[in-house]
Amino acid sequence: MKTHIPSPSAPVLESTMLRRALFALPLFAAACDPYARPADFYGTADKPLWDSNVVTVGDAVYARLPAGERLVRIQSDGTLSTVDLAGASPDRMVATPDGEALLVFASWQACEDADNTIESPDECPEDDLVTRRELARVVGDKRLDAFNVPAHLNALTFTEDGRTAVAYLDYTEQMAIEVDGLIDLGEVMFLPLDGASPARSVSVGFSPEKILFSTDSAGLNDKAVIFSRSEVVVVELGTLDVVVTYPLVLDADQVVDPADAVLTEDGRVALVTIQGSSDLYELDLEKHSIDLEELDDSPVAMVNATLPEFDDGDDLPVTLIAYARKAEVEVLDQNALELREPLLLEEPVSDILATPDAAVMYNRNSDSVKDVYHINLGSYAITEYRVANPIDELRLSPEQAYAVATLRPEIASNNALDAYQDSRWGLAVIDLLNQEETSLVLEAEPIGLALVERDEATYALVLMQGLEHLIQVNLAEPTFFSEVELAAPPLGIGQLASGQFYVTHDAALGLVSFLDPSTGDLTAAGGFATPGLFHESTLLNR
Amino acid sequence: MSSLLLIAAFSALSTAEASERGKNAVHLVYGSYASNDAAFEFYSPNPSIGAAGIRGERALRGPVSLVSTYTRRTVSSEYYDDLILADQMPEREEAALVAAFTGQQFTVGPKLQLDLGKSAFSTYVVGQGLAFVGTSRLDDAPDEDDNLNQLKARSWAPGFIAAGGLEYSPRVGPIQLSTFVELGYNWTAQMGFEDDSVRESGTNAPADMGDLAFRGFYMQMGLGVRF
The missing domain is CATH 2.40.10 (Thrombin, subunit H)
Structure with missing residues (x-):
């Protein structure tokens, strides 16, 4: 390799031109496009960017962002906004029955060390790092107020009149229950949403799982009937006092778990079935007596x-x-x-x-x-229909003229065409007025089904896994269908209070489409999963 | 082998007829700015961004010169994980997300160079003000040109570099080959990124995506000419 070195006595070679060219080099460097190349790394995420199990309130959809520890509100007109939870991270959420508010189980980390210079969880001594929780009430994108709910109460149910929420433990196997000092596994907490009285906990036996509400003559819920292991407790909603406790066994050594329960239409009697038993308990809520019906x-x-x-x-x-x-x-x-x-x-x-x-x-x-x-x-007349495959889900149309079922695959039979249908997902349409049944074969597994009535016709909207379109089936002529193109593969479908449908999509940065059933127009709102994406965990000392 | 030849060439030059060292210089540079910010892990598993660029130097007075550098680098990561919490997710062949970060650094500051006798080596210290421009690009359907979710957020932050280095530049001829290596510390303020498509609760302000800063070990090496 030879290197040409100009001698010191060489003429001052085009020095001005050369120097200008040298100083111009940064411009050439800046003009390069570094994007036209494959990615450098494979990334892995600790937490998902968003939760497609969204909740609707009014004409908006709320989505949790686990990675960003934020909550976003997606309106059907495409407006996207974050929800202010005062620094807390949303864990679960439930819409109130009146469709006016969202209740959010939220949490944040705090450090109980007296050192005020500690700002991040990493700096806090392990023993002093605690997780605090609250149940925040959100209207629009604002946190109105919050209830101090014990950490282990993770589920909510509401009275029909929407005035009271009841928080309880919905236990699933392998679930981690946080114990701060001690907890009562039989605790339920009544949360008056109208602010008429303070929230209050009531101990109602072990593992309360089902809560029903009776109604007074004015149509307002007056009692909560709480079904727990081996007993049923009735709580007066006005005073939150336990009115009566019904033991479901006579011997304390016996244990029975309620399987199902309903209140009679007049709210006078609670009917309770027991797991593995043919006994039907009839609890008279007025006379405070129990009858047993042998089934x-x-x-x-x-x-x-x-x-x-x-x-x-x-x-x-x-x-x-x-x-x-x-x-x-x-x-x-x-x-x-x-x-x-x-x-x-x-x-x-x-x-x-x-x-x-x-x-x-x-x-x-x-x-x-x-x-x-x-x-x-009225007449006890029974009309029997037989669908092609086992039923996975069945729904009635709003006017109850049709029943639509999604059918799951089964072990294929011997006949070739039967075997074809047996091994595939399907859709059964039952015309209850004309007594006709049609079983259709679907291209892929259905992941969402909605029924809608418009222009004096009834349609089934079917989402299928991995397909970027929505099938729209006219239930009067189920063999004929149309397709609505979607922006991305769908994950789920639901309905807003306005009657519009929303579809969640497989898009990492967030994508929800809104379908107007009266026009078939589809609008998309996307990119909402970015708030808080680069945040670092901080301590919140409220 | 080529490195040995290069060293031999420089050694030969150092024994050539001596002259003044060129007061100005241009170098092609490659270096690394440390991040040590957990947010940067979204783009790269490495805690620093290696960046190539160009550096110019102009003599001011005596051993003091003014140094200015521009470097740029894009790092990107593809995600094949399910980044959505869902009851059922479709099977995936394409990346669920591509996250790219482009860092552009503009630095300028004084350099104090100390010759080591009449040899070709010299040492120096340099302190530079820094403007770090970061661009975040996110795309959750990289194979689709018209994907709705192609997000771009840009931010910048001031900062500084403090470093010391060693330069080798044979004093031969009006244009002299030169190479250097310098080590030090880089610091930037937090770059705040925002998403214009989402507004913060109760305001019209864009939603806060979070912060990113580059702070830590700094290294740069260069090859160029003095003139």
Whole structure:
């Protein structure tokens, strides 16, 4: 390699030009485009950027951002805003029944060390680092107020009138329960949302799981009926005092867990079934007494319904009780608390949907049962439909003229075409008025189903995994369908108070589409998962 | 082998007829700015950004000169994880997200150079003010040109570099080959990134994405000419 070195005596070679050229080099460097190349690294994320299990309040959708520890509000007009939780991170959220507010279980870290210079969790001694929690009430994008709720109470239920929320422990296996000093696993907390009285905890036995609310003559909820292990507790909502406790066993060594419960239409009696038992407990909430009804088998579903114009033209409130293994449904007269003539079916059912004058019954638990029964509760007339594959989910259209079921694959039968259908996901459309059933084969697994009525027609909107379009099926002619192109593969579908539908999409930075069912117009709102993306954990000393 | 030849060439030059060292210089540089900021891990598993660029130097008075540097580098990471919390996620063949960060550093400041006798070596200390321009680009469908979620956020922060170095520049001819290496410390203020498409609660201000800073060990080396 030779290097040419000019001699010192060489003429001052084009020095001005050369110097200018040398100083111009940065301009050439700046002009390079560094993006036209593959990525340098494979990244891994500790937390997801957003949670597609969104919650709707009014005409907005709220989404949690676990990585950014923020909450965002996505309005159907595409407006995106963060929600101020006063520095706390949203853990779970529930919309209030009136659709006016969002209740957010929120948490933050604090350091109990007296050193004021400590700013980050890393600087705080391990023993002094604590997690504090609250239940914040959010309206719009503002935190209105908050309740101090024990950390282990992770679920909420509401009275029908929306005035009171009840926080309780919804325990799932392997769930970590945080104990700060001590906790009462039988605790529920009543949160008056109207601010009429302070929040208050009540101990209601072990592992309370189901809470029902009775209604007074004015239509306001007056009592909470709380079902826990081996006992049922009734709490007066006005005073939050325990009115009565019903033991479900006579021997303290015995343990029973309620499986299901309903209140009779007049709120006078609570009907309770027990896991693995054929006993039906009838708890009289006025006389504070218990009756036992011996059923034929262990019940699997219990639903209130009405037998229209049954006795002398009066409607008769009843409770329909289905068995897991018996092909019949009991009809319990709520006035007399006696069993009437049962509905006899060909196969057992696991689910019941009641309408004002009928009931639709089907089985989601068994692969061999494919019957759907439509029962006229006035005449006991039963119409039987048989769908092609086992039922995964079934819904009634808003006017209850159609039942639409998603069908799951099953072990293929011998016949070639049957085997084709058996091995695939499907959609069954049942015209309950014209008594026709059509079972269709879907391209992929359905991940969302919504039913909508517009222009005097009823449509099923079906989202399928991995497909960037939404199937729109006219239920009057289910063989014909149209497709609505989506911006990205869908994850779920839901409905806003306005009747619009929202679709969440597989897009890491966040994407929600809003579908106007009256026009079929689709608008997208995306990129909402960035707030707080680069944040570092800080301590919050409120 | 080529490195040995280069050293041999420089050694030969150092024994050549001596002359004044060129007062001005231009170097192609490559160096590293430390981040040590957890937020930078979103773009790179390395705690620093290596950046190439160019540096100019102009004599002021005696051993003092003014040094100015421009460097630029983009680092990017592809994410194939499920970045969404969902009951069911579709199978993925393409990246779920590409996150790219471009750092551009403009530095300027005085340099005090101390010759080591009449040899080709000299040492120096340099202190430079710094303007660090960071650009964050996020794309959750990199194969689609018209993807709705192509976000770009830019921010800048002032800072400084304090470093000491060793330069080798044979004093031969009006244009002299030169190479240097310098080590020190870099510091920038926090660069705050914002997303214009999301507004902060109750305001019209863009949503805060968070901060990023570059602070820590600094290194740069260069190869160029003095004239």
